[in-house]
Each structure stands twice: as structure tokens, then as C-alpha cells.
Amino acid sequence: MASSPLQAAAHAHGDHGHHVQPLSFYFKTGAVLTVGMILTIAAYKYNWGGTYIIANVIALTIAFVKAGFVVWNFMHVKFASTLGKMFAFLGFLWLPVLMVILVDYGFRNHEQSPSFQLNGEETAFPRQLKSKDHQPNSPNSVNTQNRTPYGRAF
Amino acid sequence: MSTTVTTPIGGLDGSPKVEQNYLTNGHTLKSWLLTTDHKRIAILYLISITFFFGLGGAFAGLIRYELIAPAGNVLESETYNKVFSAHGIIMVFLFLVAVIPATLGNFLLPMMIGARDLAFPRLNLLSWYLFNAGGALVLAALVNGGVDTGWTFYTPYSSLYSNTNVSLAITGIFLAGFASITTGMNFIVTVHKMRAPGMTWFRLPLFVWANYATAVVMILGTPVVAITLLCVVFERTFKLPIFSPELGGDPVLFQHLFWFYSHPAVYIMILPAFGVISELITNFSRKRVFGYHFIAFSSLAIAFLGFLVWGHHMFVSSQSMYQSIVFSLITYLLAVPSAIKIFNWTATMYKGNIRLDAPMIYAIAFMGLFTVGGVTGLHLATVSTDIHLTATYFIVAHFHYVMVGGTITAFLGGLHFWWPKMTGRLYNESVAKWNAVLVFVGFNLTFFPQFVMGFMGMPRRYHYYYFAPEFQPYHLMSSAGATALGLGFAVPIFYLVKSLFTGEKAGANPWGAHGLEWETQSPPITVNFETVPIVTDEVYDFDPVGEHEELMAKLAGAKS
Amino acid sequence: MASITHPGHGDGHHGAHDEHHGPGGVFHQYIDLEQQNDSYIVGMWTFLVTEVMFFGALFLIYGLYRYAYSQDWFLAHEHLDYVMGGVNTFNLLVSSLFMALAVRAAQLKDRKVVLRLLGGVMVCAAIFMVIKYFEYTGKFHENLYPGPTFTKNAEILHGANLNKAQMFFGLYFAMTGLHGVHVVVGMLIIGKLMHMWWKKNPMVTEDYIPTELVGLYWHFVDLVWIFLYPLFYLMPRPDALAAHASGGGGH
Structure with missing residues (x-):
């Protein structure tokens, strides 16, 4: 086909449908x-x-x-070529795989496993067997108590 | 390869070729440090990696020396923590992740597909500099007092409580991670775009397939651990609460994100090793590889499934037990493609004309050790047994069987196999053979007792065991084996370096191996091939019957 | 295929200097410009894949904590100015449009237009960073950054749990900060590209691919902001808070 790279450059646009939009x-x-x-x-x-x-x-x-x-x-x-499309979408297709991490937090709500129960309000994702009056997303968790965020000195 | 046509088709000039290879093309330090030649960068990487391996090995030696006596020999508790952390960080991030892709892969991948270089040579050089910068930072962290978090940097210990140089070490790992990413980008583009005419996907050597799968894991996984570790640095430096339980963060989230990379990282370490073994077994069995497509696609399957099993590191980390069950099942599934490879290699050896040269001994050792490592992995993938075995020496033995018995054995085998190609010299074969046996024996002596004592309950990361002196015989065996293993790793340095000066000149193809890399001279010229090779058939076109008849004729001729 | 008729022009004589360019801006490892350009595009996308995963992990952390602490985070987010964020969003959007047009002009080899449009991108990026500077200093002024002093003016958070509000601002600074770093890096790259166009470097004037690659990077920076803006600045009022809304806020 092209005998010099410069000519190849001239062809390259046509070859890949890079028409000027x-x-x-x-x-x-x-x-x-x-x-x-x-x-x-x-x-x-x-x-x-x-x-x-x-x-x-x-x-x-x-x-x-x-x-x-x-x-x-x-x-x-x-x-883009098929290859270009493939890699363009690879990252976006792979992100859902990373998001599978979130499934763990969904499962934890259904777990009947008091032995793994952590205590204290600061538990990020409490198990369900926690006492009944505590609901993680109730307005109660927005408290006005001015607790020190740092329990201990750094 | 008998099927490769290397007829020059209209070279740019008809001038005679100068007898010059990539090693003699420039002798100044600058010509090495600013090189963009993938072969030179591979050599540079080999030097860096040998250095870090030696350092990590020295830390391993300290650990084994400490554990000879039940009350500990030399190290304080705190020092011991720093020593095993240093061993883990150096070996994982600065040795195992890079070892095969950055040295053998860098050197061979372009040659195997008939390219002049990787797609982005300057990026490749950048990779080496990033790797060394990362290594330097980790070293600075060690010299400055060490890190005591273990190589996993679990929060909240690493983010809030540890008073050691965690941030510095993590920054180093961050840079080394980008070295890995750039290598991965380079490999992917090279395999897609730089193949010689006629080099179709199913004519690619299996080493290339394995490195391609590795590269995909590298670019998909490494950024995740980079940002996760960066978050730990943010937390330590700017008090950004991300994983702090006392501020409502979830430390287990760190483990999720960390293992999302670090489990696939295990495949970054072992997949290229699979590639090396595929080449070794085929060549030294003088036989076409059995089930080419299965081996090729099992690499991709491992790369894919490897991303879906990270939770099996977290069975006891307060992960949801339902999720543990799912991860356990997917981990079983992952054993299938690994087993496919082992079975295919065994079938390749069946009725082959096996030559027991040093690389082949390493390859056979690999198959045995990796199988033990893999099968014990299934014990650990089972939730019920894992709860018993977590954080014992059983797990230490398991991953050393996979990482050392797998990756390092394969690396040594590959290094011996391609050493004549890289340097143009033959090493001392009989020393190398005995050394391979020494590595195998020393390895088993080191790590098999660890299975036993781990199963009996010896916890990992303890620097004494005076509460259970009955473990001492096992620790003694292990330490003795480590000495032998250390010797086995040191001896090749001597005879390989010696071969550079006194070794017999290797021809282009001392093993009678097949593949484009053996078509060019040893050591290769800077641009690898004088003309662009044209590939007309697959790589593994061995002719066992013909070779056997040839051998018989030779023997008959010698007799008469 | 072109590769067969154009064999290697290497003869082992490649020193440190002449290895970069064969004729017409083709690097020595490539057969021709087409192969080189395809490699560049695919290579850039593999890099962007790593960027997607890089930011993706942060979005995951964000999503998890936002789900868990939606009320506290809602109260904290009221301290972000959605007008400033909106201006910045529009600003980046315009810069993206400029960049796309610059690539088009590069295809047409229209040097003047390319330089003007890239200049426009630079101006947009600079405005973005200036607005970010005012937003950040505002937060610092109000002590709304994580750390021991965060509790100083707790009353302005309308009763949000201070720990969780800290997480919000921590992630706000981490994510917009990393995005800001990407903007600055983008400005440096675009500056270099403009310099090459200015000097009529044939690498860019003869071939639009280098401009396209910088464009890909810049569009990615815009892409991240497309998600950051609604996630940080436009948080709807959670149901639990809607009942006793105290006026003001986002509605």
C-alpha cells in the first residue's frame, strides 16, 4: 500500500473514518x-x-x-476502531465489578450473627440484631451532641 | 521456527550488516540510563530486581534465624514486626509483581511477536525509573526506622495507630504501582498493534498470552490499590477520615479495596510464570503443546475470575457471611483454569522426548510445588477450614508455595532458558542442574514443615513460641531449609555472572527451541530483526518423530 | 498489508539520538504512521481505563458512606455553593467543547484556530482553578476541613453529626482535590501542546493525533467533574429530613 509513512498518513484518515465532522x-x-x-x-x-x-x-x-x-x-x-471502542469501554464495564464490594454491606443487614456484633454507635454498618430502638437511618442518628470526634490524642 | 520467512523484501539500504548487538551498541553509562531499548531496560530491571530480592531475602533470613529458638534469638517484638513487614513489602511490591513481566516479559515480548520494540519505549524507561524511585522511597522508610504494619497495611492500625514510616513506604509502593501500570499499558498496546505480519492471535507463544492477561490485570487492578493506599496517606497526613471507625468509617472497606487489587496481584505474579512454564515444558519435551487454546484462554479466565475472589481473604474480617459463601464458591471455580494448565503441561510431557536440562528441572519443580500450593489454597478457600487456618503458618506455607515455588522457580527456569539469548553465553549446565535440585529440596524443607505446624496451630507473625516449644523441630527444619534455599538463590548469581566472561558462545538457538526470538542472533541486535519477519505457522511446530529418528541415526552412526 | 512492503529500516546503528524519528515523524518501532497512531489511541485509552478505576474506587467509597449517612451529609453539603459549582461545570463543559473544536481544527491543519481554541481551554481551566481556590479558602475559613479544629463552629452544620460531616468534607477535598490536580496537569500538557503548535512542530501540525490525545485526557477531566458536581453539590434532601425541614437549604 503506502510506500512512505507520509503517504500512509494521508491515507490514515480515510482508512479509519476520521472524517472531519x-x-x-x-x-x-x-x-x-x-x-x-x-x-x-x-x-x-x-x-x-x-x-x-x-x-x-x-x-x-x-x-x-x-x-x-x-x-x-x-x-x-x-x-474509533473496534479495538479502540473495546478499551474505551473496558474501564466503564469494569467499574461495576469493583462496585460488587457494596454487596457485602447489603448482605450484612440480613445477617443473624450476634457473635460478630460490634457495639457502639460508631459502627459504620451495624448488624440487624442491634437493639430495636436503634435504626441506622432514623433522624435519631443526626444528633446535636457535640461529641469530640477524636477520642484520643493523635 | 521452520515456518518463518525472513527473506529481506526491499531493505532500505543494501549495506552489509555491522556485527553489533544490543549490548555493544553504546558503552557509556548514559547509553544505558537513557536507553529506550526494551532489552536494555529488561537488563536494568533485572539488576534492580536482583537487588531487591537479595534485600528481601536477607530479611527472610533474619526471620528464620529468630525463630530457631522458642524464645526468639535476636529481635525485639517491635523489630520483628518491622522485619517481616519489610520482607513482605519488598518481596511483593518490589520483586514479585515486577519480576517476570519487567525482565523476561520486557525482553522477550517484542521479540516473540516480531516487533522492533515495545509500543512506547520511553514509557518503558519511565517505568524503570518509577520502579526505582518507589524502591528508593521504601528503602528510605526502612532505613528511617521501618514499617510495622505488615505488607497489607490494614487500617485502622496503619492509618491511625502506627507510628512508623507508613506514609513514606506507601508513597514508594504508589510509584512502583505506576511502574507496573505503565508496563501493562505497553504490553497491551504492543500485543494488539505490533505483531509481525502473519502473527495471528493463535500463533502467539503462550508466554505472550500470559503476559497479555497479566497486563490487563495490571491496568484494571493497580489503580484501585493506588488510590486506596493514597487514602491511607491522606488519613495519616491530613486527617481525612475515610477508614477511621471512630469517625464512622469502615476499616473493612480498606480490606475490600486492598484485596480487590491484591488478590488479582497474585495472578500478576503467577500468570507470567505460567507463560514461562508453557514455553519450557514444550521446548524440553520436544513436542507440540497440548491444548494450546485451553492454556491461552485459561490465562484470560484466570485474569477475569481473579477479580471476583478477593473476599476469600476476609472470611474472618467481619465481612458478611453470605458474601463469604459466594466468594468461597467462586474461588473453587478459579481452581479449574489453573488445573487446566497443569493437566495440559502434563499431557505435553507425555510421550515427549524429555531433556532434563536445568530449565526443565525448574519447570517440573514448578508443577509439583504449584500444585501443592494450589490445592492447599482450596483448604483456605473453604470457609470452615479457613477459620481454623487463618493467620497460622499454614497460610504462610500456602502462599510461599505459590509465590516462591511458583513464580521464583519459573523465573529461574526462564532466566536459565533465555540466558543464552540475553547474553550470548552458555552457563555451566551441570552446576545449574544441581542448583535446581538444591532449590527444590531447600524449598520443600523450608515450607513443608510450616504446613504441619500451621495446621497444629502455630500462628504467623509471632516472634517467639515459648508457650509451645513443641513447634521447635519444625522451625529448625524450616530454618535449615531456608539456608539451603538461600544458597540455591545465591549460586546462580555466581555462575551466571561468570558465564558472561568465560561462558561458551551460544549460537542463535542453543536449545533448538522454536519461536521468533530464537530466529535472531544472540545477543540480538538493537532492532531485534534485520527484516520484519513474516509468520506462516504456529510456534510449537515440533517434530518429535523426526527428531527421534535423527537421534537414533546419530547413535547408530556412533556405534558403527 | 503495508507492513510487508515496508520492512525495517534499522541496522543496529541506532544511537541515543537518531532512534526517535524515522521519516515523517514515525518512531522506529513502528512500521508506518497508521500503526503508530492506532497504538497511541489505544494506549491513551488504556491509560484512561486506569484513571477510571482510580477515580472509581473513590466514587465507591463516596457511594457507600453517602448511602449510610445521607442525612448528615445532606446537612454538610449545604455549605457547598451549587452556583459556584454550576459555573465551574459550565466552564469545564465549554472548555471541553473548545477542545473538541481544537481537535477538529487540527484535523484541518488550521494552526491559528487551534492555537486560539487551546488558549480558550487554558482560560477556562484557569477560571476553574480560581473558582476552586475561592471555594477551598471559604471552607478553610469556616473550619470545614477534617482535623481536630473541625468542631470549632459546630453550630453552622445545623446538627449534623460532626464525625460524618467530617467524612463528607474529607471526601470532598480528596476527590475534588485529585480532580484539581488533573486539571493542573492538563494545563501543563495543553501548554506544551500549544508551544508545539506555536513552534510549528511537524509532529503536531502534520498529524492531528497528538492534539487528539491531549483532547482525550481533557475530556476525561470533564467527565469526572460531570459526576462530581451532582454528587457533591446537588444532594437532594433525604426523606427523613424533609418532614422537619427548617427552611433554607437546597429547596
């Missing part, structure tokens, strides 16, 4: 990202009436969509 392609993407940002703030300001999970889900969904637009359009993964 029209300006509107980038401006449209930028507009989508801006709208996404405004929507996120709007969802934050809107009163969802005590179901804050909705607001969380909306904020994260928009964040993922925005991330998708950045990766796909700005980072040119749309035009």
Missing part, C-alpha cells in the same frame, strides 16, 4: 450537555415530595447520559 456536530453535543446540566440543577431545586430517591436517580441518569455524549462524540469513540 461538521461544526454543528460539536455544537449540538455541547448544547445537549448544557441542557443536561440545567436539568440536573432543576431536578435538585424541584421538591419531589419526600421521595428523594427520584431526585438521586434523575441526577445520576443525566450524569451518565452526559458522560455517554462526551465519550461517544467528543472523545470520538463513535469513529
